[in-house]
Amino acid sequence: MAQKNVLKYVVLGLLSHQDLTGYDIKKLFEGELGDFWYSNHSQIYPELKKMVESGLISAYDDTVGQKMTKTYYTIQPQGKAELADWLKEPLNALPPTRDEFSMKLYLLNDVNDPLIKKLFAEEIARHEEKLQYLQSRWKLLFTAKAEQKKHYGHAMILRQAIRREEWRLQWLREEQAKLEE
Amino acid sequence: MAQKNVLKYVVLGLLSHQDLTGYDIKKLFEGELGDFWYSNHSQIYPELKKMVESGLISAYDDTVGQKMTKTYYTIQPQGKAELADWLKEPLNALPPTRDEFSMKLYLLNDVNDPLIKKLFAEEIARHEEKLQYLQSRWKLLFTAKAEQKKHYGHAMILRQAIRREEWRLQWLREEQAKLEE
DNA sequence: AGCGATTATGTATTTATTTACATATTCGCA
DNA sequence: TGCGAATATGTAAATAAATACATAATCGCT
Numbered sequence: 345m346a347q348k349n350v351l352k353y354v355v356l357g358l359l360s361h362q363d364l365t366g367y368d369i370k371k372l373f374e375g376e377l378g379d380f381w382y383s384n385h386s387q388i389y390p391e392l393k394k395m396v397e398s399g400l401i402s403a404y405d406d407t408v409g410q411k412m413t414k415t416y417y418t419i420q421p422q423g424k425a426e427l428a429d430w431l432k433e434p435l436n437a438l439p440p441t442r443d444e445f446s447m448k449l450y451l452l453n454d455v456n457d458p459l460i461k462k463l464f465a466e467e468i469a470r471h472e473e474k475l476q477y478l479q480s481r482w483k484l485l486f487t488a489k490a491e492q493k494k495h496y497g498h499a500m501i502l503r504q505a506i507r508r509e510e511w512r513l514q515w516l517r518e519e520q521a522k523l524e525e
Numbered sequence: 526m527a528q529k530n531v532l533k534y535v536v537l538g539l540l541s542h543q544d545l546t547g548y549d550i551k552k553l554f555e556g557e558l559g560d561f562w563y564s565n566h567s568q569i570y571p572e573l574k575k576m577v578e579s580g581l582i583s584a585y586d587d588t589v590g591q592k593m594t595k596t597y598y599t600i601q602p603q604g605k606a607e608l609a610d611w612l613k614e615p616l617n618a619l620p621p622t623r624d625e626f627s628m629k630l631y632l633l634n635d636v637n638d639p640l641i642k643k644l645f646a647e648e649i650a651r652h653e654e655k656l657q658y659l660q661s662r663w664k665l666l667f668t669a670k671a672e673q674k675k676h677y678g679h680a681m682i683l684r685q686a687i688r689r690e691e692w693r694l695q696w697l698r699e700e701q702a703k704l705e706e
Numbered sequence: 707a708g709c710g711a712t713t714a715t716g717t718a719t720t721t722a723t724t725t726a727c728a729t730a731t732t733c734g735c736a
Numbered sequence: 737t738g739c740g741a742a743t744a745t746g747t748a749a750a751t752a753a754a755t756a757c758a759t760a761a762t763c764g765c766t
Contacts, residue, residue: 349721350625357632367744381628382621384724389746412731414744431633431640435625435647438655440563444531444616446682447562451538452612453678459612460678466616474619497634497641501627504696511692515685530751548714565754570716593761595714 348436351383351391352400356427359401359419366392367414376481376498379505392417400426455523464520468513475509482506529617532564532572533581537608540582540600547573548595557662557679560686573598581607636704645701649694656690663687 358364358372369392370385383391395401400423405413419427445467452460482502486492492499539545539553550573551566553559564572576582581604586594600608626648633641663683667673673680 350623350628351722354628354632357628360632365744366746370744377631379622380624380631382623383722385745386725386747387723393746408743409732412744427632431629435629435644435651438651439623441560441686442531442563442620443561443682446685447531447535447538448612448616449682450558450561450678451535451541451608453676455674455677463616470616470619493636495634496636497631500700501624501630504627504700505622507692507696511688515688519681519685532752546714547716551714564752566715567717567755568753574716589713590762593714 350381350436351387352395353427353430354381354383355388355391355395356400356419356423356430359417360424360427363416363418365414365416376485379478380501395423399423461520461523464516464523468516468520471509471513471516475506475513478502478506478509531562531617532568533576534608534611535562535564536569536572536576537581537600537604537611540598541605541608544597544599546595546597557666557683560659561682576604580604642701642704645697645704649697649701652690652694652697656687656694659683659687659690 355369358369364372366385366389369388373382373388392401392403396403396417399420401417401419403415403417405415407413445463448463449460452463454460485495486499486502536550539550545553547566547570550569554563554569573582573584577584577598580601582598582600584596584598586596588594626644629644630641633644635641666676667680667683
């Protein structure tokens, strides 16, 4: 199960700010939210359907161009109540960490195995890439201080993600340096 | 799919050091490996069976007491080859982060919502607990410097996990302090 | 000798998630 | 005006993972 249908609450949370289409939600996961939550559109659309059926949200259509309709979803009182409950509830247990990089490192084990250096180079490269992306997001969204106050939670978790990447890179480089000795 | 059957390679990696039973593997996941990889026994036993069928590993029985048999698994040449291939392969794409704490923070958004403080207290408590556990593991396994060399990969990733928790706690406490202003 | 915790191994069911399949319209641009 | 990218929405199939169901022997202790 992994996460006790957190997607439902994430969707409720997003809809509690404004009406959105399934596509909007998909775009949010691909963009600014992607570093904290993600679901494929093949999960999003059925979930929205189920939520309408259970009365948590309602739907209305809008027309784009000549014939294309898009469906917006609105949170309903029942949905607001469930969202509030979830926010109050204690956090679920931390899901088990599954880290392929660490696992390979553990299995290689021998300091002199040339694959270890390759592994570090690879891991560093991808975390550098991620850090750059996150920093560009920060610049784009929160250069204006007023925005940091307005979207406090968002600013906080973006700061956290940036820190996480910086720290990971720091550790990776330290260990890499040790390997060179 | 999430992880392209990494469990198979993890099992191969573990068996490349020594023969193990399914229960041994389960115990490793519950113990020293649990911070880097984890699977339930309901996944482990069927996976071992499949691996025997495909010739990656072989099985032999041992008797405990009067009638209890336990099954050990041995890596076969084909398994060694597949393991070596996997270790050489580039890492799979980073799985999407799904962080319930961050998600709640994002959704709460309002600095003054009293739930934010509660959320931080909770998150700090559980990371403190995890850090303590990891530190006790380090003490137990690597107080002797010789062990750090012998199990280089293991020492490395345990250090990393400890760092990760320390850093996360540092960030959490910083943000918490900001909230008090 | 008995009892509870641990060892040991499995299957069944449900849920979550990914990948692939599938289709149609609209927007921006050259 | 034509074409490719983006918008928009779905379903199907496969895999990964969690939870629940199930059973039986052994070890350590009192």
